[in-house]
Amino acid sequence: MTETIKIISIALILIGAFFSLVASIGVVRLPDVYTRNHAASKSATLGVISILLGTFLFFYVEGHQNTRLILAIVFLLMTSPVGGHMINRAAYYTGVKLWDKSARDDLKGKVKIKDTLL
């Protein structure tokens, strides 16, 4: 039983590290702010959450129930989508252009954009 939980926690930590790596590759590769934000806000969330969960399980087997890790997961789930949304919104309002191949932009003309900053 202990060994099984240890294997699960190792798998979770590896998966989390892999998703964080993919998120950082995405931030480098993708063309504009909005698509980069897709990679950063999603993959980083799941990556960090599964690393925290793996750590929790590892120490749970050793006999420590550190509930702060669970709290950290909950806080992360609440805050990281909001962070992604606010970065996107700030980028749009300061006039950051979408990628050239973008298909449509329904928000165009609906909000006032400051074009002096960039």
Place this chain on the structure above:
Amino acid sequence: MAFQILLNLFIAFVWMFLKVSYDPGTFIIGYLMGLGMLFVVRRYFRSRFYLGKVWAAIYLVLLFFKELILSNINVLKIVLQPKLDFQPGIFEYKTILTKDWEITLLSNLITLTPGTLVVDVLENEKEKILYIHAIHVPDAHEAIDGIKNTFEKAIMEVSR
């Protein structure tokens, strides 16, 4: 809903006082009996029986985790494919939800669904409009609308 939970706790405490034993086991038995009583008298409450709402909330959390994992696999495919041949774009989505916390929950869920990210929320007189950045507009549009209908339905189920 909060009133029903408070009433349930009150019945559990009354049961503990009746039994003159103050351990968690008695409390749990009293709580379960209170649940049964509230179920019997559920037609006198204005909102529906609260266990249904609790179940809807649990369903929403499970849906949230499923979508989070699916969206990560989606991003994984997009980032690691050799050519960047997707068409991003911003489309608008009119929502029927009205309360602020429902809109917040819906936009958080949309942000964590495959290939979508909320850019802005505007409101006119009748409805609130979410502006969503999608990573691949042409094929995602219909599917995303379907997904969001399930989200909206799940949130309505909780708040109703």
